[in-house]
Amino acid sequence: EAQVTQNPRYLITVTGKKLTVTCSQNMNHEYMSWYRQDPGLGLRQIYYSMNVEVTDKGDVPEGYKVSRKEKRNFPLILESPSPNQTSLYFCASSPRRVGEKLFFGSGTQLSVL
């Protein structure tokens, strides 16, 4: 089954404790991206990648890191999480290099205490 898989589904952590949210897709898509969803603010792009070893900042990249060492995986790294990073995070991939027709993962609900 074609899918974008995110883990974990829920995560509670404390301020400053490094964490990684994994994202994997099995559709051989070149484009992958991360979004955060907050009430009243919609979806905001954090980072995107148009190919292996190519990543670019979205609208809200501060406090986040990503890597694209292989085509199928695009982990989101929070080196020192803070409470304002409490949010619902979505990973997405696209068969088009520029991010059209996105397929979203199931989401990761992160709470930073």
Next chain:
Amino acid sequence: GENVEQHPSTLSVQEGDSAVIKCTYSDSASNYFPWYKQELGKRPQLIIDIRSNVGEKKDQRIAVTLNKTAKHFSLHITETQPEDSAVYFCAALFSGGSNYKLTFGKGTLLTVNP
């Protein structure tokens, strides 16, 4: 950067009525405009999209119109059904050089009352 305004933020209609959601964008270099539907507790899913060289696109009960001059685009849902109840997001893809950024509107909560 690109800015996408979406209205209304909430919309309530009776089953069978039509629903219209409107978005405006700021950057004339944007050339791709998708609409995503997100049911409660679920992931966003693409329902329809349009490119800047097309004025209108239809898919059964759903249609999108684009006015490039005015920089706005709209989602039209006809003969609404309770299962259309969800949050709808518009988006605009800005492309400039090697830079591609997808900006979403803040969403519209559509409620279809039986």
